[in-house]
Amino acid sequence: MKIRTKLILSMSILISFILLVLFLVTHVQFYIARDYSYFEKKAIFESLRGEFEQYYTSHDESWEGVEHNKFAYTQHFVEIALVIDGEAIYRKGQLQQEDLREGGFPLVLHANDQKIGRIYVMNESQYKTYEFKSMWYGIFPNILRVSLLFTCIAALVTIFLLSWRLTVPIGKIMKGIDMIKKRTPEVALPVDRKDEFGKISRALQEMNVSLASHEQSRKQLLSDVAHELKTPLMIMQGEMELAQELETSLSSEKISSLLDEVLRLNRLVHDVLDLSRLEAGGAELRPAMENIVAIMEELIEKIQFLAEDKQIRLSAYFSEDVIEVSIEKHRIVQALYNILINAIHYTNNGGQVQIRIERVMKDRQVEHVRIMIEDNGIGIPDEDLPHIFNRFYRADHSRTRPNGGTGLGLAIAQQNILVHQGWIEVRSKAGEGTTFLIFLPFVAGPAMCSPN
Known part of the structure; x- marks a missing residue:
């Protein structure tokens, strides 16, 4: 069902409901006004009731001749009807019996704890209310027709405007989605709207x-x-x-x-x-508790000869002999190896590479293991620093590919750290050196898995 059709149906239901409520409220209001008049002059009503009850008891519990009797308090009422067994045996006024019974105020008569009849009365105020009620019910159908006509016109205009405001942006969005499907780089969408x-x-x-x-x-x-x-x-x-x-x-x-x-x-x-x-998140981890200090010591031994070839001094500082973390060993070894090899390659002969492992409070007081690999090599220019983890990106553009790696080492290192819920930070200044900071959770979650 289209939005415009839904709006028309919703508006029609709303209009019908409002008119129904208006009719019911008006109807109830008439009866409230009638009853209010009774409470306002209750003494006169009760006095009239007493006169009729006294007449009944004084005539041997009979209503005979009541239609000719003159009651003192009848002068306060415009309409009176004494109804016995559905028949009016005493009348004052011009209304039909049915109209009076429907619109008049009922007074039940009792004698000797028995119901002896009922009188329906209207004083001046109640009679005016009845007249207004009759007039209202008489013109209500015409008012209803005119109201429905104007309301429907207004509703249609409102619905048209609303549907236009709804369907136009939806149409633009659908057109934009079609452009996205066609891989159009520039897509026209109503992005300036505040809704x-x-x-x-x-x-x-x-x-x-x-x-x-x-x-x-x-x-x-x-x-x-x-x-x-x-x-x-x-x-x-x-x-x-x-x-x-x-x-x-x-x-x-x-x-x-x-x-x-x-x-x-x-x-x-x-x-x-x-x-x-x-x-792609397809690397499923099988973590185990490992001593990251021992892993780094083994790794330093394996790459020591590369540093010696360039007369680079490798130095390491560990705050503790045993720092255990929950990791998959070969992935962390791969990440650390790639970063260390990168540091050695970009450090000039006679330089140095420092390695430090310690526990630190990071990320809202959560304890992490920080692995720092710092060199005093050629550094990374500021314009290259944001891209060093991109695939095949090389900060040293003069370096030939045959003498280098695949250009994927740092990208693989970063992903291996990320799947362990850690991260890498890089600080560098061209001509002075580079520092890689690797953070791993000190206590890994029991359900640690690769990110999606």
């Missing part, structure tokens, strides 16, 4: 920007992967084509070179797959 339609439009616009960003990231990833694959494949293809043209076998040096390119391709494929699983 709910504006909120929906702004949410849709943000979603479209996000989708465009993800689409751009997807295209960039394909481009970067293709570029990374292209270089080793061209090297391998060139060496093999040259050997084929010269009809010579490959030397051991050439075979070793080709093997290096194959290993680089294999590493690239594994890194891309690993990062894709992490970003």
